[in-house]
Amino acid sequence: MYLMMVALTAMTAGAQVVEDFKPASTNQEGKEYPMVNSQRMVRAQISAPEATSVKLDIGGVKYDMVKNAEGVWTGESAPQDEGFHYYQLNIDGASVPDPGSKYYYGASRWGSGIDVPAADEDFYTVKNVPQGSVNEVYYYSTVTEKMRHCYIYLPAEYRENPGKKFPVLYLQHGMGENETGWSAQGKTGIIMDNLIASGKAVPFIIVMDNGLNAIPAHPDTTQSQPPFGFPGMRPRPEGQGGQRPQGEGPRRGPRRRGGGFNGFQEVLLKDIIPMVEKDYRVIADPAHRALAGLSMGGMQTHMITLMNPKMFAYVGMFSGGTFRTEELQDAADFKSTNKVLFMSCGGKENMGVDQAAEALKALGINAYSYVSPETAHEWQTWRRSLYQFAQLIFK
């Protein structure tokens, strides 16, 4: 029965499917499906005896699945890129998580994710090397006047060498993601433990916070806007954006993007960095402080480091655009503070990071670019970007 069904779906897809599917590493313990084969096709399966239509929804495409006599639906996608992808199932019009996968926060929802094996997956595989830890922390924000939630990676040496202080990287997620992304999808702790064990990176702390839900209780109307525009950030007419007149009190109702986007700078400078420098053994100076982020987090890094040019010696933008020469040619404070300016993207994105780095080098900036082979605006690009960036900083 099983073999017959497989043959059927393969024929339906009209393509030569290699039958070497294995359970994905992101599956729930003991779950056989979803599977991935050597062509990087994803095969999902779910029992839905009374359904009339079940689809696998991955990479922006909905693939029809096929029902067998027992009411079990099976189907596979076209080949996917290496690395992590969000996906879901659609059952008679309902988009739901796949009960076979673990769940991740992205696309503004907790839902299914799948890791497609990659040639270079060794760098984010758990190994028997000295292990740091990823610490879940609540703290009070004076800006939002609420408790906030973040994750802090501490290297193994933080525990082993209690007299030592460490540099800190503040590392931000993208639009529709949250503070869980870098550890869960990004595998930050695993990448860092492996890098440090191999001597490729020095030990440092990484703080992963939420860059979207930072809504100031009392918006600061005196704070100036960044000197240049940013991709995805349109200038806002007075009274419509993040700069609400004082006296209106805290913003109510659904979160708006602008508020969190700009509010994050205030929370980072007034709450997160002071909390980290108070509670952890940190070298609290710009030369030992880095800011980086992916996509929206890269744009936030761009804005915040321009607005606060003497705060961070190391700057990383992963699929978050580029710095332009006109932004930095006269930026004396930025140039005298900055030690590394890193810009990366996926090979399937076209962000001009190589050209931007060349132009910035001509200004005397220690600029680096990195292009992740054969990946798009997804986590494999950002895992690799962290792997590269971490080897350049605090050295």
Add this chain to the structure above:
Amino acid sequence: MYLMMVALTAMTAGAQVVEDFKPASTNQEGKEYPMVNSQRMVRAQISAPEATSVKLDIGGVKYDMVKNAEGVWTGESAPQDEGFHYYQLNIDGASVPDPGSKYYYGASRWGSGIDVPAADEDFYTVKNVPQGSVNEVYYYSTVTEKMRHCYIYLPAEYRENPGKKFPVLYLQHGMGENETGWSAQGKTGIIMDNLIASGKAVPFIIVMDNGLNAIPAHPDTTQSQPPFGFPGMRPRPEGQGGQRPQGEGPRRGPRRRGGGFNGFQEVLLKDIIPMVEKDYRVIADPAHRALAGLSMGGMQTHMITLMNPKMFAYVGMFSGGTFRTEELQDAADFKSTNKVLFMSCGGKENMGVDQAAEALKALGINAYSYVSPETAHEWQTWRRSLYQFAQLIFK
């Protein structure tokens, strides 16, 4: 339209439904459904335009949901107990997580959970008090010869007072759950931070590991069985259970309950406790070491403390049965080591913890019992049990 539909489902249920539903605290950020009302009824909603049957599956009952003209299904459950419940939706025969909820590991799967407000929820609500952290840790197990994964709660004072050493509670989950349960569903860190801040508990470390996946690579056939039987543990004929003959090599294939259940003792004693006492500032003696667990974790606590009577001064069994007088009356080592023996259950369970504690007190044991009002074999019982137990230990 909305009001009409609500009226319809209320009539369908044939009961007076109070229309004061609010989004659950366990919802994904920004998601309106599921909701709970003041009668503790759960109302779910999902868009499934082509479905012919959608049900809300909670507390062992499947409640029919009703479709409106837009293809959105809505329906509610009977009143639920206060506290946390696992649940799922069923769409045309497919059991899937509700896209509105956050996800938790229980019933051997990641799936939906909902917190029904409780009169006493203050003790597990995040507050602006000194905050500890919950640390995600990987470590190498010499017993399983694999990397393992656990969570370690460190109180705020662990960070603030770097010269101080702390007692440790090893705290185990139940059948079908894993090392994430005590922190996520159990709210361990929040309960402890609040208890310590109010002076009701002394600061201590809590280690939360996986009690089911501990399969020794080379099973130890010399280890004796516990002297008495345990609920849920049937004696196994030779060669069928946890004691496989040497020379067969590591167990392959799906995990069997017996292996992990017994293997956990070996992993706890040979890997977890040594790792914690090496890597953390711990008072490494029996007087500052506690073992507790819920349900299966309580049974493991029962077995392990009987088998290792001089290891743990504090013992807690939450909905995990009771110690019997015949087990302890001649147990000189256990009695001379033990300082508190705590047994609890839900008021809707019938575990005889009060009678058991009375009988053990007559043996000179400092036994305590606790019955959680109006709750069953669920997390509200165990949150309350931790809250009670934590106030009794290391004092």
